[in-house]
Amino acid sequence: MGLEIPAEAKVIQLKNLIESSDLYRDDIDFVRELMSNIQEEKRDEIELQKLKLSQFEKELDGFGRYIPSF
Secondary structure (H helix, E strand, O other): OOOOOOOOOOHHHHHHHHHOOHHHHHOHHHHHHHHHHHHHHHHHHHHHHHHHHHHHHHHHHHHHOOOOOO
16 A cells, blocks of 8 residues: 554554555545455464464473373
8 A cells, every 4th residue: 555654553543544545545445355355364364373372282282291200
């Protein structure tokens, strides 16, 4: 979208930047679709990380069975 986003931007600031952009005013449907795609990608990324964490936890549980107790 060609917007310059401040490093510490809050959600409301991002919303205002997007809504004040020329692209948003000229093609709101495109921007909505773009935002929807970004949200879906982030949800997918989070789900993948959850699956990786779950697998790692299972591996740790299995590893704990082989550690001798003193």
